[in-house]
Amino acid sequence: MQLGVAYYPEQWEPSRWATDARLMIEAGLTIVRIGEFAWSVLEPEPGRYCWDWLDEAIAVLHTAGLGVIVGTPTAAPPAWLAADNPAVLPVRADGRLAQFGGRRHYCPSSPVYRAACAAIVTAEARHLAARPGLIGWQVDNEFGNHESARCFCDRCRAAFHAWLQTRYDTLESLNTAWGTRFWSQHYTAWAQIPMPTGAVVALHSPSLCLDYYRFASDLTVDFCRAQAGILRDHTPDLPITTNVFPGDEQLDFHALAGAVDFLSWDNYPHGFSGPAEVAFNHDLLRGTGPRYWVMEQQAGMINWTAYNPPVPPGQVRIWTLQGLLHGAEAVIYFRWRAGLSGSEQYHSGLLKHSAAPDRGYGEVQALAHELRVGPTLGPRPPAAVALLWSFDDLWAVETDRHHADFQYRAQAVAIYTSLWEHGLTVDILPRHTPAAGLAAYPLVIVPAAVVDDPAWTDELVGYVSNGGALLLNLRAGVRTTANTSLPIALPGSLAALVGATVSEILSLPPERTVGVQTAAGLLRCPLWAETLEPSDPATRVVWHYAEPPAEPAYYVGQAALTRRPQGSGAAYYLGTYPTPAILAALWTGPLTDLLPGALPPSPHLERFTHTVGDTTYQIILNHSDYAQPVPLTGRWYDTTGRQVDALTVRGLDSVVLRRET
Helix, strand or coil: CEEEEECCHHHCCHHHHHHHHHHHHHCCCCEEEECCCCHHHHCCECCECCCHHHHHHHHHHHHHCCEEEEECCCCCCCHHHHHHCHHHCCECCCCCECCCCCCCCCCCCCHHHHHHHHHHHHHHHHHHCCCCCEEEEECCCCCCHHHCCCCCCHHHHHHHHHHHHHHHCCHHHHHHHHCCCHHHCCCCCHHHCCCCCCCCCCCCCHHHHHHHHHHHHHHHHHHHHHHHHHHHHHCCCCCEEEEECCCCCCCCHHHHHCCCCEEEEEECHHHCCCHHHHHHHHHHHHCCCCCEEEEEEECCCCCCCCCCCCCCCCHHHHHHHHHHHHCCCEEEEECCECCCCCCCCCCCCCECCCCCECHHHHHHHHHHHHHHHCCCCCCCCCCCEEEEECHHHHHHHHHCCCCCCCCHHHHHHHHHHHHHHCCCCEEEEECCCCHHHHCCCCEEEECCCCECCHHHHHHHHHHHHCCCEEEECCCCCCECCCCCECCCCCCHHHHHHHCEEEEEEEECCCCCEEEEEECCEEEEEECEEEEEEECCCCCEEEEEECCCCCCCCCCCCCEEEEEEEECCEEEEEECECCCHHHHHHHHHCCCHHHCCCCCCCCCCEEEEEEEECCEEEEEEEECCCCCEEECCCCCEECCCCCEECCEEECCCEEEEEEEEC
């Protein structure tokens, strides 16, 4: 568990650097990230490199005892490059050429831009290869941020055509897969295929859109891989990462993770709905590989949400603990000192504009001491639930929502949040994780598995047959991999496994809900519902749709939740939108035997359990501003050895309990 900070020495006088390094050490920091936006300072004109300031900054930080991560500066191309070569700039979806300014203003398919990037990255890697203090690299910065992963220039269109030729081989295959007889969209030359821009009349083909989204992700992953390859050639022993921001989901994070040694993410909790969604993001990144970092951690007020609320005392500490306990190897704060210029002047740092320590500095300093003297925790114990995530499914929903409020991420976060509030741990894994990778989980949940894949269905059959419980829900198996509808009953190849088919889809406007009869009572389902029809004698209807007697409806009595045994396991299909009440009824009703660790729900408390040798630790975080009572099961002791019979955790605070096993 290491703590660090993002630092911009090029924005401050060199005479200040040693003081900053000393204060970083006094705060308990061990890592500093620099250089990711410094291209114009490193290469002020084509081919002329200025390393002196970078060398001195690294030397000052290293001498103080800090390890340095250097970011390749390709997220912010310099003015001279854009002025000399306007074609390096991207074309937006509305057909307009992006202008210089801001950041991420580049087209990843531009050969001029790629050559310029290769030159600066090669020169930097060669220059720093044996530099004392250099401990790793970050490639670029926040790929996909500002919706920058999708460029619509003519060059990207040609690259898209080449990608399609590789995928489909022939136009005949593409026309068949996309169903291009619809609206006379049959293609007789690759060059005829458009980009899914906003210039079209009516709607683009969802098949075209999904493949373009895949292409754009692959293009950026390739751009990242090219830089990582250069860095490996010159510094083969140094780790390479790149940072992402969840919500910028124009990229397949799992594919991007394959281009580097591990992924990092930028955690700005005020950009999300609450601590459960932040926890979701941690687990999403943890599921991309064996390790992950938080490369930017909010350390105070930020500047880019609608209202940018204050950060009360204790909040930065709790955010940091949450990341470390979810498995982040390092948490790097953004930023060291609040900037004096540019578009982030209202963005807090650990130091104020005046260089006086801000509140976050003191909290980090105290936390670093806590971590040094506290127990060394082992790895996270196995999670109770696996939630399978797919960027293909997310993009497929994006191409054709049918309901304005139907969102893939929102469903996944809703399911995760309910489990989190009930104290249940979750691993978020790639959707195509094979049966062997799922065997340890009593329950596997797959939200909106839109893209049907018979080979993956076979893996799920194997998982369930060997004792697993599978929960599927809305819009499962509705599309082929080309994003066309299946000519068979839904949920496609999954129908035999769940033992039911979807008889009708109810897309519900905001003013309408349908009733669902559960053991917990009659619950209301908004937004989306699917009526189910058992197709196997072994299938049992667990819940059904119902309404009060005075409000009869044609769907009353039809199945809303089914269960079919398979081998020593079972497959469930939930036809309702996952509201908090419906999910709570699910965990405490039909699935209760699979989730023995479920607790009374709390939107504020987060628990972590770690076992080290014969000692089990329970760490409880209170994410609210107010004290929260904590129900305890069994005998627990505080860190002084005193038995704890009743526990209340103060607002924005944590408690560590222990017991011998």
